[in-house]
Structures are given as C-alpha cells and as structure tokens.
Amino acid sequence: MADSIQFEIEGVNALAEKLQGLPQDMRKKGGRFALRKAANLVRERVKDSARRLDDPETANNIADNVVVRWDGKHFRQTGDLKFRVGVLGGAKSRQKNQQNPGGDTYYWRFLEFGTENMRAQPFLRPALAESINAATQEFVTQYDKALNRAIKRAAKQTGGN
Structure with missing residues (x-):
C-alpha cells in the first residue's frame, strides 16, 4: 500500500549558489524558518479537510x-531539518483529562486509516498530496528571502556593502 507522491522543485540551483558563501548556522536557521512556513501551508490544508x-x-x-x-x-x-504535521494525541490510546484545544479526538486515526468495520476517510495524506507543490514553492521562496537577509547581515558585519 505504498502511495507515490511526485513533485518538482524549481529555483533550487539559485539557492545552492547562495548557500556556498554562508556559515552552516545561518543555513540551518533560514532553512528551519522556510520549512516551518511550508509546513504551515500543509497544516492549513489538513485543517480544511478535517473540518469536512x-x-x-x-x-x-x-x-x-x-x-x-x-x-x-x-x-x-x-542533522536534517524536519517538521511534522499531525493531530494532537498521536497514536496514544484514549486518555482522560487530555488538554487539547479541540477536545479528545483520539478517533482521528479511525477516520484516516479505517477499521475492519468502517472504510477509511483519509484527510491527512490527500491534504499533503494536494499541497506538496505549493509547500515546496513556499519553501524555496522563504528560504531565498532568509538567505538574502543573512547575506546582507554578513556583509554588514564584515564592513562590506
């Protein structure tokens, strides 16, 4: 049951060239910022699917x-950057006094994956598949902005323009 998701990233070559002149910590910081922005796009798509x-x-x-x-x-x-998009409560069993903003939604797994008595109504996996291109483009755009800011800061610190 392996689902296949394919996408194409454009603009990575220009980012790679900019990365060459930056220290590792600046690369990671900008990457984390951009990756969070991309993950937030996926989160919003998942929320829309879950509302239905x-x-x-x-x-x-x-x-x-x-x-x-x-x-x-x-x-x-x-050493790789990674954000996870998911539902609070995870794969834990139903717990009393769980402090989640949306209440106790342990049953999301049953909807996503189905059970022997009900068919699956996935909302996480399709949301990712639908938003992967937009999230990838958001990552490239935000990372480019972060790298430009880092390059300007580095130039100011070294006294260059």
Whole structure:
C-alpha cells in the first residue's frame, strides 16, 4: 500500500549558489524558518479537510488539534531539518483529562486509516498530496528571502556593502 507522491522543485540551483558563501548556522536557521512556513501551508490544508469530517454537534474538533511540530530528535540524529504535521494525541490510546484545544479526538486515526468495520476517510495524506507543490514553492521562496537577509547581515558585519 505504498502511495507515490511526485513533485518538482524549481529555483533550487539559485539557492545552492547562495548557500556556498554562508556559515552552516545561518543555513540551518533560514532553512528551519522556510520549512516551518511550508509546513504551515500543509497544516492549513489538513485543517480544511478535517473540518469536512468533523461532527458539528460534538465539542470535539479534529481541525483544532492539527499542529506543526519541530522534530528535534531527528535533527540531533541526522542533522536534517524536519517538521511534522499531525493531530494532537498521536497514536496514544484514549486518555482522560487530555488538554487539547479541540477536545479528545483520539478517533482521528479511525477516520484516516479505517477499521475492519468502517472504510477509511483519509484527510491527512490527500491534504499533503494536494499541497506538496505549493509547500515546496513556499519553501524555496522563504528560504531565498532568509538567505538574502543573512547575506546582507554578513556583509554588514564584515564592513562590506
């Protein structure tokens, strides 16, 4: 059951050239900023999809529990930047006194993946597939802006123009 998502990134060559003159910490900081902006686009698409599935008669709201989280463990292990888009509560079993803004939405997994008694109504995976091109372009645009700011700051610190 491997789904395939294909996309094309344009503008990466220009970014790569700008990266050559910057220290590693400036590259990572700008990349993290740009990656968060791209992940936020995906989050908004997931929220829109989740709103269509939420029952308005209940206090629980999956869309309110969709979040973007920095994956620090992955960064420490690999050095790669990574944000996760998901639903609060994750794959944990139903817990009492859970403090999520949208209430206890443990059942999102049943909607996304289905059960033996109900068909899947995915909202996470299709939202990613629909927004991957826009998110990629947002990353390239935001990273380019961040790199330009970093280059200007570096030039000021060295006394250049």
